[in-house]
Amino acid sequence: MYQYDAIDKEMLADRVAEFREQCERRLSGDLTEDQFKRLRLMNGLYLQLHAYMLRVAIPYGALSSAQLRKLAFIARTYDKGYGHFTTRTNLQLHWIKLKDAPDILEHLAEVGMHAIQTSGNDIRNITADPHAGATADEVDDPRIWVEAIRQWSTFHPEFSFLPRKFKIAVTASPADRAATKVYDIGLRLHRNDAGELGFEVLVGGGLGRTPYLGPVIRGHLPVRHLLSYLQAILRVYNRHGRRDNIWKARIKVLVASLGAEGFGREVEAEWESADNAQVDLPDLELARIRAAFTPRNFATLPATSAAFEAAKADPAFARFARHNVKPHKIPGYAIVDISLKKPGETPGDCSAEQMELLANLGERYSQDEIRVHYEQDLILPHVMLDDVPAVWKALGAEGLDTANRGLITDIIACPGLDYCALANARAIPIAQAIAKRFEDPALAERVGELGIKISGCINACGHHHIGAIGILGVDKKGEEFYQLTLGGSAEAEASLGQVLGPAVPANRVADAVDSMVEVYLRERQEGERFLDTYRRTGLAPFKEAVYAVAH
Amino acid sequence: MPSLIRWTGQRAEAAEDPFTAVVDEEPIPRGDVIVSLQRFHNEGHRLLAEGRKVGVRIEADEAVEDIAADLTRIAVVALVFPKFLTGQAYSSARVLRERYGYAGELRAVGDVLREQARFMVRCGFDTFAPIDGSSPENWSHVVGRFRHVYQRAADGREPAFEERRA
Numbered sequence: 017m018y019q020y021d022a023i024d025k026e027m028l029a030d031r032v033a034e035f036r037e038q039c040e041r042r043l044s045g046d047l048t049e050d051q052f053k054r055l056r057l058m059n060g061l062y063l064q065l066h067a068y069m070l071r072v073a074i075p076y077g078a079l080s081s082a083q084l085r086k087l088a089f090i091a092r093t094y095d096k097g098y099g100h101f102t103t104r105t106n107l108q109l110h111w112i113k114l115k116d117a118p119d120i121l122e123h124l125a126e127v128g129m130h131a132i133q134t135s136g137n138d139i140r141n142i143t144a145d146p147h148a149g150a151t152a153d154e155v156d157d158p159r160i161w162v163e164a165i166r167q168w169s170t171f172h173p174e175f176s177f178l179p180r181k182f183k184i185a186v187t188a189s190p191a192d193r194a195a196t197k198v199y200d201i202g203l204r205l206h207r208n209d210a211g212e213l214g215f216e217v218l219v220g221g222g223l224g225r226t227p228y229l230g231p232v233i234r235g236h237l238p239v240r241h242l243l244s245y246l247q248a249i250l251r252v253y254n255r256h257g258r259r260d261n262i263w264k265a266r267i268k269v270l271v272a273s274l275g276a277e278g279f280g281r282e283v284e285a286e287w288e289s290a291d292n293a294q295v296d297l298p299d300l301e302l303a304r305i306r307a308a309f310t311p312r313n314f315a316t317l318p319a320t321s322a323a324f325e326a327a328k329a330d331p332a333f334a335r336f337a338r339h340n341v342k343p344h345k346i347p348g349y350a351i352v353d354i355s356l357k358k359p360g361e362t363p364g365d366c367s368a369e370q371m372e373l374l375a376n377l378g379e380r381y382s383q384d385e386i387r388v389h390y391e392q393d394l395i396l397p398h399v400m401l402d403d404v405p406a407v408w409k410a411l412g413a414e415g416l417d418t419a420n421r422g423l424i425t426d427i428i429a430c431p432g433l434d435y436c437a438l439a440n441a442r443a444i445p446i447a448q449a450i451a452k453r454f455e456d457p458a459l460a461e462r463v464g465e466l467g468i469k470i471s472g473c474i475n476a477c478g479h480h481h482i483g484a485i486g487i488l489g490v491d492k493k494g495e496e497f498y499q500l501t502l503g504g505s506a507e508a509e510a511s512l513g514q515v516l517g518p519a520v521p522a523n524r525v526a527d528a529v530d531s532m533v534e535v536y537l538r539e540r541q542e543g544e545r546f547l548d549t550y551r552r553t554g555l556a557p558f559k560e561a562v563y564a565v566a567h
Numbered sequence: 568m569p570s571l572i573r574w575t576g577q578r579a580e581a582a583e584d585p586f587t588a589v590v591d592e593e594p595i596p597r598g599d600v601i602v603s604l605q606r607f608h609n610e611g612h613r614l615l616a617e618g619r620k621v622g623v624r625i626e627a628d629e630a631v632e633d634i635a636a637d638l639t640r641i642a643v644v645a646l647v648f649p650k651f652l653t654g655q656a657y658s659s660a661r662v663l664r665e666r667y668g669y670a671g672e673l674r675a676v677g678d679v680l681r682e683q684a685r686f687m688v689r690c691g692f693d694t695f696a697p698i699d700g701s702s703p704e705n706w707s708h709v710v711g712r713f714r715h716v717y718q719r720a721a722d723g724r725e726p727a728f729e730e731r732r733a
Binding site for chain 1: 627651652654658659661666683687689690712714715716718720732
């Protein structure tokens, strides 16, 4: 994993000093809350319903054990003993006191972490395939390129006051575990016919009020030109993106208004007229970053493990192995998914004790690495198959052995009206009610792969548009209602969900999901997932079932 | 004469402003003036012929490309920040400095606060008309706060990837 050098560390130290000074000016009354707002919002500090919320960046979702241990320490010392992993692979601390914020940043800096650009109209924390460096289906390690973008975008003098926030995701696998089609910029690493590494560049995807799948504006960008090409895209956006209406300010609106071809032409013209050699990283620096991600310490092992197979005699372990253990590119290793979606718990929440357990397991069994998946789950990316039974047993001690990755109870939900000042409705209790309904693991397994995603408002932090079942909280005359969408997906063949019909009240959501699952179980053909059946049958049978029950 | 903050490349210092900023509705006074882009197009030739210095004020939604041909005759380009968060002028500044090689005075006007100082200096601004009462000392402090930068911009600072090579 990339280690911060003296320069990276001094950047963080300077940032902490700056923020400490800004906080002192606020606490002494030198700055009003309004004046302070635009400063704190450049540093991931939000004023929410009950307290300040601090959003900590986790670039490409990768954590070392020391970093995760530090997050546990902060959660216990300065918050209520837990944190919330988000769909952007950040960690949110929801109960922060302003006076503690500079100290928290200082603690984070000790382990090479920060809250830089986790809010504001700038280039936000960049996400990557959470299986990067561990999966066999990638053409390169996307983290190398994300680290390059992280540095380039940090305190970028030209792009810190964009029309709106800006999010970039990178994948190097056709499976696209980074949802690149719904990002402001999605970058897909591939090799062209000549075998050269390049990016397919997608621009203008996004969820929120007007969801779009990002169109391709360049089929093959040679990797060495990544940063100069990003500069061209960002410059066109910064100069021409709308600023008159916050709902029309994302780049997707500019791309839609010019058309993908028109926008692409503007970018190419800008790119050709800039001195790109000044922007792109020299080979030496790219090699330095690449070296930081070189795999190490892998043992030579047989592809199968007798201990792993024998442990499957326990049906609970066998279920965990079926849903949470994924193939690794090195024989004898596995990627172990850890669900933060135990039925009844808040999706994405993680206690200090759980963080510490995972830090220990990461250190002992996973080459000192823990990853965050945008579906609000965690990952031990490099576990020997021989060790998986021991890891599973240890996870059980903190309730982290739920064998539901990808299943109906593995629900994504934003914090919703329980915390967030923007929300129209609660998301967490809806997730809990549905998870309870399908709590029986045998039932959840029978239903199979089914992604439910819940957002408490149109900002779509819970990614409802890309849920096989999407649930959106809306306000109807002061009451919480929920609009249902079907058929969304962020995978390779991405699609946006279609609205099922009128919104339903809170106490009807779990019933509605139940009805739709029954339709699926009745209609499904051999090998079909919920999404496949929906794509074949369309909305009609689901709609009929949900609204027949309602009247 | 109203005062400005000028960035010398090493520090910020107070500077006199010899220019009068003229809004479109007003008649043009004597002396050195800064006028709108529209007015520069209409009257710039005449004003320059009178032997005075002429500056051009570019609003956030106006294109600096429109003055590219006149840059050698323009004494100051004043880029407007209508609000703190409105950031087109950062791009305009870099285009002027890096694409057109503009070497004259580049001034930040409008909602200009000390927190923007380090971004503005990096994008090539060298004079500032802050509205928050900040002093040259405040500006020096903010601009000098960070020991390193990660990317090249218009200020010629050596980025981290070059420092690492040394």
